[in-house]
Amino acid sequence: MDWLTLANEVVNGKELNEEEALSILNSDDDELLSLLQGAFTIRKHYYGKKVKLNMIINTKSGLCPENCGYCSQSSISTAPIEKYRMMDRESILAGAERAYNLKVGTYCIVASGRGPSEKELDTVVSAVKDIKEHYGLKVCACLGLLKPNQASRLKEAGVDRYNHNINTSKEHHESITTSHTYDNRVETIEAVKASGISPCSGVIIGMRETKKDVVNMAYSLKVLDADSIPVNFLHAIDGTPLEGTDDLDPRYCLKVLALFRFINPAKEIRISGGREVNLRSLQPLGLYAANSIFVGDYLTTKGQESTSDHEMLKDLGFEVEFDFEENEALTV
Numbered sequence: 056m057d058w059l060t061l062a063n064e065v066v067n068g069k070e071l072n073e074e075e076a077l078s079i080l081n082s083d084d085d086e087l088l089s090l091l092q093g094a095f096t097i098r099k100h101y102y103g104k105k106v107k108l109n110m111i112i113n114t115k116s117g118l119c120p121e122n123c124g125y126c127s128q129s130s131i132s133t134a135p136i137e138k139y140r141m142m143d144r145e146s147i148l149a150g151a152e153r154a155y156n157l158k159v160g161t162y163c164i165v166a167s168g169r170g171p172s173e174k175e176l177d178t179v180v181s182a183v184k185d186i187k188e189h190y191g192l193k194v195c196a197c198l199g200l201l202k203p204n205q206a207s208r209l210k211e212a213g214v215d216r217y218n219h220n221i222n223t224s225k226e227h228h229e230s231i232t233t234s235h236t237y238d239n240r241v242e243t244i245e246a247v248k249a250s251g252i253s254p255c256s257g258v259i260i261g262m263r264e265t266k267k268d269v270v271n272m273a274y275s276l277k278v279l280d281a282d283s284i285p286v287n288f289l290h291a292i293d294g295t296p297l298e299g300t301d302d303l304d305p306r307y308c309l310k311v312l313a314l315f316r317f318i319n320p321a322k323e324i325r326i327s328g329g330r331e332v333n334l335r336s337l338q339p340l341g342l343y344a345a346n347s348i349f350v351g352d353y354l355t356t357k358g359q360e361s362t363s364d365h366e367m368l369k370d371l372g373f374e375v376e377f378d379f380e381e382n383e384a385l386t387v
Contacts, residue, residue, distance in 0.1 A: 056082065058093030065320050066100045076270045079314045084306050094313040094344035097320045105376035106368055107323060107347040109195070110159040112150035114142040115166035115175070123222075123232040124296035125259055125289060128167045130234075134294030141166060141175045147182040148189070155190045159350060160377045162186065163195040163218065169235070170200040180212040187213040195255060195283075200235065201243045206250035216283060217247040218255040221275060224268040231262055244279055257285030257327065260311050261303045269311060273318040283347070284322050286315055288329035305337040312344035323347050339367050 056078055065071070082090055117128045117138030127134035147164060154162040164179055171179070175198070183194050196209055197218040209217065221240050222228075228237040240256075247254050256279060258272045276284050288308055291300045308330075315324050325347035326334070334341055342348070350364045368375060 056086070058086070058090045059096060062093035062096040062317070065097055065317055071317055073267075073270060076273065076314060076318060077266060079317060080266045080269060080307070080310050082310060087306055087309060090313050091309065091340060091343045094316040097316050098324075098344060098346055101321050102346040102376075104371075104373045105346065106342060106373050107161065107325070107376050108157070108159045108364075109161040109163055109325065109347060109349050110150075110154045110157065111163045111165050111349060112142075112147060112154075113165055113167075114147055114179075115140060115168060117167060119167040119169070121169055121232060121234045123234075125222075125231065125262055125291075127292045127295055129295070132292075132295050134292050141178055144178055144182045144185070147178070148185055151182075151186045151190050151192060154192060157350060158375055158377065159192070160375075161193040161195050161216070162190075163197060163349075165197040165218075166199070168199050170202070171198040171205065176205055176208060180208055183209070183212040183214055197255075199243075200239055201246055203246045203249065206246045206252060210250045210252050214252055216253040216255045218257075218283075218285070219243045219247070220257045220259070220285065220287075221272065221279075222257075222259050223262055223264055224271040224275070226271065227262070227264045227268045241279065244281070248280075253282045254279065255283040255285065256281040257283075257287065257325070259287040259289055259328075260308070261289030261291075261300065261329070261333070262297060263300060263302065269314065270318075273315050276315075276322075277319050281319075282322060283325060284315060284319055285325040285327035285349075286312060286345070287327040288333035290329040290332050303333045305334050308333050309337060309340055309344070312341050316344045325349070339371055342368075342371060342373060 117136055119128045120130050122131045123129045127136050151162050186192055193215045195216040195218055196214045223231055225237045244254050244256050288303055291297050324345040326341045326345045327349055
């Protein structure tokens with residue numbers, strides 16, 4: 056396959072068919088650099104050499120009634136994680152200050168659970184209003200399944216983006232969780248869109264899915280018109296049903312990132328959880344396809360030092376794109 060020619064066709068409006076999409080995942084490792092050159096051609100057309108930085112705060116840990124097989128916070132997990140109820144407003148604001156000082160554009164307020172209680176929603180709404188007033192950060196919330204009126208309250212408070220991942224393909228969903236359906240997740244994304252909040256929805260790669268499942272995920276997010284697509288790579292945690300799963304290698308992870316760029320050319324593609332343990336020494340190459348990363352720690356697993364991330368971007372010759380109110384972009 057001539058990946059550069061295909062990339063230029065995508066820039067000019069071509070949509071990949073399923074055979075072309077699968078050929079990316081099935082491509083020979085010897086083609087990897089030319090595949091990434093194609094992905095970078097698309098990425099550069101829409102985003103230049105800018106990279107968005109995102110940071111998570113885990114405002115509520117564990118205590119979740121759901122049975123998601125990948126999650127250390129689920130009701131069926133025996134992983135020894137820290138468990139606590141919803142943080143107070145002051146703690147969420149302290150996290151926003153850290154994000155601001157790290158030059159992170161998007162601050163992600165995440166809470167475990169099926170969905171937020173009204174008390175939890177009150178806390179988030181109050182914190183978001185103060186974050187907007189004092190720091191001007193873009194705010195993403197991730198609170199589980201959401202009702203339309205809850206989405207409206209978050210919009211009024213100033214939430215810019217709401218994350219609710221599809222996680223896997225519709226066909227593979229029941230192999231990962233049965234306590235909610237794939238359609239429940241889609242309904243939340245649609246409620247978010249209806250409220251005027253930017254939809255963020257992504258996937259977890261490496262949960263014993265097929266390559267066709269991965270292609271279906273990329274197409275599903277295209278149909279859902281998710282503005283931001285986090286691509287997580289499974290960091291299998293002891294005590295979860297997926298404990299010991301190790302189906303990924305760095306080269307395949309790069310092919311997955313390229314696939315998502317070819318199918319969702321104009322969208323923010325974010326390298327998310329598990330990048331450190333799955334991409335390993337090839338992490339920098341991922342940014343030739345993706346244009347966004349998380350910095351700092353994840354929900355219950357450690358991330359890379361933020362200084363290492365900034366050094367990586369500097370070495371690549373990329374820029375940090377800020378999402379503050381003044382919408383500046385400064386060189387790292």
